[in-house]
Amino acid sequence: MKSAALCALLFTAGLLSAAESTMKTNASAPAADPAACKIDGPVSACGLPSNVVIDMSKARVQRTDAEWRARLSPTQYRVARQQGTEPPFKNEFWDNHTDGVYLCVGCDTPLFDSRHKFDSGTGWPSYWQPLEKIFVGETTDTSHGMTRVEVHCTVCGSHLGHVFDDGPKPTRLRYCINSASLRFLTRDAYTSWVKQRAGTDAAPAPSAKP
């Protein structure tokens, strides 16, 4: 099957990410072609939305629903606070190759580093490890007849995406993350941001070294 047809089939089924896991472990399967996978209309990130219930009662950052809506754009709110999704190749950071750090859109905790980002071909930002695993919580997601591992920010509970075990070396992990859950700072901006925040209690101590 040609990749374009395969993509169309997968998108129609809404199972791109689940199927992709199989594709990447099957050498005879065609790789997803990003160009061929460009389509119109809503397509769920990382396969399908998550239906998991994240326990946010112990999260360090607590906001009322009104505060969340005031802080976030409608898309950010839908993705980060309602376990929503965004379309592949039509999100802010899937093709961002600038050196820098990705922060949680909900609480500014540094979550991912561009040095750990790779081109997965899925159309979503993909990383082979988080900056600090303690800030990326995992929940088993059995929605839509699949078993996936949902990932979220442990500081504020914002939904990030899913993690799969078909990533590159050295971890073999693929953190498939929604751009809407992230805020990007270039390396210089991040360094300045860290200096500004030094000595404050506004956010967890970031560990990404310039």
Ligand SMILES: [Zn+2]
């Ligand atoms: Zn957060």
